Amino acid sequence: xxxxxxxxxxxxxxxxxxxxxxxxxxxxxxxxxxxxxxxxxxxxxxxxxxxxxxxxxxxxxxxxxxxxxxxxxxxxxxxxxxxxxxxxxxxxxxxxxxxxxxxxxxxxxxxxxxxxxxxxxxxxxxxxxxxxxxxxxxxxxxxxxxxxxxxxxxxxxxxxxxxxxxxxxxxxxxxxxxxxxxxxxxxxxxxxxxxx
Amino acid sequence: xxxxxxxxxxxxxxxxxxxxxxxxxxxxxxxxxxxxxxxxxxxxxxxxxxxxxxxxxxxxxxxxxxxxxxxxxxxxxxxxxxxxxxxxxxxxxxxxxxxxxxxxxxxxxxxxxxxxxxxxxxxxxxxxxxxxxxxxxxxxxxxxxxxxxxxxxxxxxxxxxxxxxxxxxxxxxxxxxxxxxxxxxxxxxxxxxxxxxxxxxxxxxxxxxxxxxxxxxxxxxxxxxxxxxxxxxxxxxxxxxxxxxxxxxxxxxxxxxxxxxxxxxxxxxxxxxxxxxxxxxxxxxxxxxxxxxxxxxxxxxxxxxxxxxxxxxxxxxxxxxxxxxxxxxxxxxxxxxxxxxxxxxxxxxxxxxxxxxxxxxxxxxxxxxxxxxxxxxxxxxxxxxxxxxxxxxxxxxxxxxxxxxxxxxxxxxxxxxxxxxxxxxxxxxxxxxxxxxxxxxxxxxxxxxxxxxxxxxxxxxxxxxxxxxxxxxxxxxxx
Numbered sequence: 001x002x003x004x005x006x007x008x009x010x011x012x013x014x015x016x017x018x019x020x021x022x023x024x025x026x027x028x029x030x031x032x033x034x035x036x037x038x039x040x041x042x043x044x045x046x047x048x049x050x051x052x053x054x055x056x057x058x059x060x061x062x063x064x065x066x067x068x069x070x071x072x073x074x075x076x077x078x079x080x081x082x083x084x085x086x087x088x089x090x091x092x093x094x095x096x097x098x099x100x101x102x103x104x105x106x107x108x109x110x111x112x113x114x115x116x117x118x119x120x121x122x123x124x125x126x127x128x129x130x131x132x133x134x135x136x137x138x139x140x141x142x143x144x145x146x147x148x149x150x151x152x153x154x155x156x157x158x159x160x161x162x163x164x165x166x167x168x169x170x171x172x173x174x175x176x177x178x179x180x181x182x183x184x185x186x187x188x189x190x191x192x193x194x195x196x
Numbered sequence: 197x198x199x200x201x202x203x204x205x206x207x208x209x210x211x212x213x214x215x216x217x218x219x220x221x222x223x224x225x226x227x228x229x230x231x232x233x234x235x236x237x238x239x240x241x242x243x244x245x246x247x248x249x250x251x252x253x254x255x256x257x258x259x260x261x262x263x264x265x266x267x268x269x270x271x272x273x274x275x276x277x278x279x280x281x282x283x284x285x286x287x288x289x290x291x292x293x294x295x296x297x298x299x300x301x302x303x304x305x306x307x308x309x310x311x312x313x314x315x316x317x318x319x320x321x322x323x324x325x326x327x328x329x330x331x332x333x334x335x336x337x338x339x340x341x342x343x344x345x346x347x348x349x350x351x352x353x354x355x356x357x358x359x360x361x362x363x364x365x366x367x368x369x370x371x372x373x374x375x376x377x378x379x380x381x382x383x384x385x386x387x388x389x390x391x392x393x394x395x396x397x398x399x400x401x402x403x404x405x406x407x408x409x410x411x412x413x414x415x416x417x418x419x420x421x422x423x424x425x426x427x428x429x430x431x432x433x434x435x436x437x438x439x440x441x442x443x444x445x446x447x448x449x450x451x452x453x454x455x456x457x458x459x460x461x462x463x464x465x466x467x468x469x470x471x472x473x474x475x476x477x478x479x480x481x482x483x484x485x486x487x488x489x490x491x492x493x494x495x496x497x498x499x500x501x502x503x504x505x506x507x508x509x510x511x512x513x514x515x516x517x518x519x520x521x522x523x524x525x526x527x528x529x530x531x532x533x534x535x536x537x538x539x540x541x542x543x544x545x546x547x548x549x550x551x552x553x554x555x556x557x558x559x560x561x562x563x564x565x566x567x568x569x570x571x572x573x574x575x576x577x578x579x580x581x582x583x584x585x586x587x588x589x590x591x592x593x594x595x596x597x598x599x600x601x602x603x604x605x606x607x608x609x610x611x612x613x614x615x616x617x618x619x620x621x622x623x624x625x626x627x628x629x630x631x632x633x634x635x636x637x638x639x640x641x642x643x644x645x646x647x648x649x650x651x652x653x654x655x656x657x658x659x660x661x662x663x664x665x666x667x668x669x670x671x672x673x674x675x
Contacts, residue, residue, distance in 0.1 A: 018673035037216060038641040039413040042674025049411055054418045073353045081350055098359040098437050102366040105426045109370040113377060116419045120412045126405035135408050136385040138216035181400025182393040
């Protein structure tokens with residue numbers, strides 16, 4: 001829980017945004033994040049974000065489902081309660097493929113969604129600071145983190161020159177807290193910051 | 197300049213002069229306005245049907261399966277027919293959201309949200325039938341494998357009926373997750389525009405605190421892609437397994453290897469018809485003709501004529517095999533019980549043929565594919581035909597089996613059997629009316645994503661741009 005100072009620049013066109021991202025990065029500013037109303041393909045590359053490993057997690061959840069299904073069914077039908085069905089083998093692998101497949105998919109999907117929510121810190125009643133209300137509508141909101149040395153006026157001018165339609169200086173909480181969107185109360189707002 | 201260039205020859209997916217904000221306004225207008233009188237009327241009719249269904253089910257649970265006209269010979273009747281019909285309808289939603297995503301079909305963005313909702317509601321309706329067919333529905337949890345005090349006596353993992361339990365529950369869960377994860381950004385949009393406290397609170401809760409961060413979008417894209425990859429074989433497996441309920445039996449007309457592909461094609465066929473019925477109304481009522489264009493409708497009609505013809509080939513193959521196998525039981529089922537018009541159920545077979553095979557051929561004509569009235573009429577016809585198909589498969593195979601002494605008299609449903617079916621319509625439309633009022637019926641964020649490549653006005657602006665320039669721009673900034 002820490003409050004930081006940010007300079008916010010809003011863009012209304014991704015064709016302007018992309019060159020601006022490059023300029024900001026070349027100038028050496030620290031990009032906090034860019035909030036966009038939709039998935040702008042390639043923006044993660046241009047910001048220099050690394051690829052997500054979510055799909056690897058999904059693969060691991062999937063094989064967990066496969067092994068769960070196979071081990072449970074084979075234990076149940078060959079060890080715990082072997083049923084004689086017309087003299088057919090107890091270990092009837094082909095007949096288990098449908099359930100094994102379904103559980104693979106189920107584990108992978110549920111696991112991935114939970115992991116996604118965990119990584120992005122998404123849950124009901126989670127509240128975060130929003131730099132601009134139109135970031136979910138039609139603006140691409142570039143947020144640059146300020147250090148002690150940052151000249152915010154220069155930075156604002158720099159963003160305007162790069163094509164930002166609106167610039168702003170904000171002091172904001174970067175973490176999430178439990179709250180409601182119809183209620184502006186921030187539970188820890190009045191607490192005194194303890195210097196680290 | 198944009199990252200992608202689409203040929204001018206391709207029809208725009210978004211008509212009119214739109215920008216990002218206009219897209220938000222257009223799609224969210226019905227949510228932010230008061231519901232119309234027509235909405236209330238439809239909603240109350242749906243709730244009324246649902247209540248009738250609840251009463252029908254109450255009678256069945258209280259007095260037993262005897263409330264239905266099933267008997268020892270015809271053990272599956274309207275209930276399983278309706279089950280297969282509803283599950284089949286669900287398939288189009290997953291096909292649109294998952295398979296078309298993998299095939300990079302841009303037009304899916306206009307229709308996927310409503311189609312996925314339809315999938316979820318249809319699977320909910322489908323699930324009711326096998327559950328209440330159990331008779332002692334309070335024992336329904338016996339289908340779950342868990343260590344129990346009955347031995348532990350486990351469920352039979354070699355049975356297609358149990359495969360169904362796993363398939364349908366997985367299908368429902370995965371569809372719901374896919375749908376909801378796609379809804380998060382749109383809920384956030386509604387939240388950030390909300391004028392009332394209540395709306396802020398409810399959509400704020402539903403949006404899970406979505407901010408639109410680039411990293412979150414990156415993960416979101418990865419999640420959607422993998423879920424689509426998982427849903428694609430899943431949707432094929434679900435109706436394959438439903439067909440196994442029949443195909444692994446020894447009933448003439450059921451134990452055929454053609455069933456899995458034939459059922460899957462039929463499912464997509466009926467599902468697309470239902471999507472058409474729903475979306476043609478939605479686009480008119482909510483004024484969304486710019487987003488669900490004639491191009492979308494034409495694309496879906498092409499799928500309908502394709503899958504309808506696949507189903508037609510399957511019917512003919514079955515008839516051929518009924519003769520070619522020289523199996524007298526198969527021959528009797530296919531050539532007397534089904535294809536002979538004057539046999540007791542011949543009317544249902546020919547009804548099916550007329551609705552599913554003959555009438556969709558009208559969609560070979562472009563004018564017909566792009567005519568909303570013809571499309572709406574045909575979508576109803578196809579759904580009737582696909583209901584007949586399942587009825588034909590189930591009843592005509594059962595009513596005259598190997599032993600003439602156990603042949604059944606004519607089967608017709610009781611009021612409560614019909615009431616149950618109407619009740620699931622009530623459930624479906626109650627859910628769909630609520631969805632249409634409180635959820636964005638079109639994926640707002642996805643439309644914005646395709647807007648600048650496929651929007652009408654942007655295509656005109658892009659026309660002087662060479663493909664190479666777009667590629668260079670993308671290479672310069674986004675790699």
